[in-house]
Amino acid sequence: MKKLVLVSLALIGFALTTDAQVISDNAIGLRMGDSDGFGAEISYQRALGDNNRLELDLGWRDGRSSNFDFDGFKLAGLYQWVYPLDGGFNWYVGAGGGIGSYSFQTDGMDKTDTFIFAAGDIGIEYDFEIPLLISLDFRPEIGFGDDAYNNNDLDFDIALSIRYQF
Template sequence: MKRIFLVSFLALTGLASQAQENVSKNALGLRFGDSDGFGAEVSYQRLLSENNRLEIDLGWRSSKNYDAIKATGIYQWLWNIDGGFNWYAGVGGGLGSWSYSLPNYNESDLFIFAAGQIGIEYNFDIPLQVSLDFRPELYLNGNDYHDNFGPDIALGVRYKF
């Protein structure tokens, strides 16, 4: 009986450590989403402990009449589902700036926001991570950039290293 318990314990410990090996210390890539008109964001993830990480995203948009930049930081908690599958949730916030200009009209402003995030990811055996998440954003300074709330659904593709 002791042998069965010992073998079972070692097997479960090995599976748990294997699942965590799929989460790498760093991941860099793109987060493709609505992001309130920003489109793709450059996304960086840094593992802080076994089950926590920091995600930093930078989005920008430049067109003929409209320019904007937005930085987001999210603290995330990770839970393993099975093998390379994880789900995560987090809280954070960010800031940004936008400007709109026409020949006889110019307007610009800064904005700050609080954000939450929930998502699912798969870490392949190769250095690739794919994720799908939902990030609601609550704009705090009531400017003309947005209607105080912005839901954002995105697909992330990152290189793990």
């Protein structure tokens, strides 16, 4: 039992004290996924230190569901911690939130639904030797707002991103 505790503490300490990863100062690109009607987002990352950054994503979409036409936007902001894995691979975890709004027509009436949401984020990325970053992440989101467009649900967003680093 004593060995198990020591090994666990050593692994946790190793994970928290790994060498600082130098991440790009800025990255901009597309985050392509799907959660509750949003498919593509413009994504911007700004380094805040050697191993943490801020990510801002703006998504918009218009279309038709089985019941109504809709259009909307969603702005998300996440604080992320980045940890090196091997070579150009990193993994990251983060938390944040955002705001969104839908306009839709149902039963012959125009309606608008504005909501806020809390989000988590976990993912893996590969930093190429050229200024290109590709990542795959999982972002659970829980919305708070009017129930007209079902924004009080827990959504699971999985997305592939490609960003230019500068």
